[in-house]
Structures are given as structure tokens and as C-alpha cells.
Amino acid sequence: MASLGRFLRRAACADRQRIIYFCPACDSAHQIALAPGSPAWTFDGNIEAPTFSPSNLCSWSGSDGEEVCHHFVRAGRIEFCPDCTHAMRRQTVPLPEFPYAPNTYGGIEEDS
Numbered sequence: 001m002a003s004l005g006r007f008l009r010r011a012a013c014a015d016r017q018r019i020i021y022f023c024p025a026c027d028s029a030h031q032i033a034l035a036p037g038s039p040a041w042t043f044d045g046n047i048e049a050p051t052f053s054p055s056n057l058c059s060w061s062g063s064d065g066e067e068v069c070h071h072f073v074r075a076g077r078i079e080f081c082p083d084c085t086h087a088m089r090r091q092t093v094p095l096p097e098f099p100y101a102p103n104t105y106g107g108i109e110e111d112s
């Protein structure tokens, strides 16, 4: 796979390829994992306007209880679901450019 461009990064964690993108609602990165392995998402290969399927449901324990960020990434836009606990729920926004250069964020690598 060539460079993943402005919006995406990838990492191989636990022997699985993961695609990483930046969430403007959480101000942090989210990821999907590709097959083989489970769970697995599909990526249409469009690095300028990516689509992942199915949705990505992220949850974690925050200072105010359980935080949820549930969203679709379709055609380069993040569509936040109503069950998000953040203020961007129900909104659809363009996927932001990944704010960190390749190989500078938490061990995330990008092949050139």
C-alpha cells in the first residue's frame, strides 16, 4: 500500500493492519482494523475520501463516566451517531487532515 495521504495513517499492532484517522469531536485518533482477524472493517482504498464499513463504536471511561463516540466514515466525512456523548453527535463533518506528520504520533507508521 502506498502513502495514505493527508487524512489517514496506518499501524501494524498485534500483527493486524490498522487505519488511523483523526476525530475532531474527541480531538484524538480513532482506528479501524482490517481483515484477517475479528472484528474487521472494510476500507474502500480511497485515501482522499475514505469509506469504512461498518460504523466504529468507541467507548471508554472518562472523568464523567462512560464516553461514547459512535460514527460512520463515509466518502471522507465523519457522521456522528445520536448515541455519542460528545457535542458533535448527529453532526456530519469533513474528515480533518491528520494533524501529525508520519511516524511522529504514538508509533503510528506510514509506508512511503
Ligand SMILES: [Zn+2]
Pocket (backbone or CB within 6 Å): 023, 024, 025, 026, 027, 030, 058, 069
Ligand atoms: Zn471520536
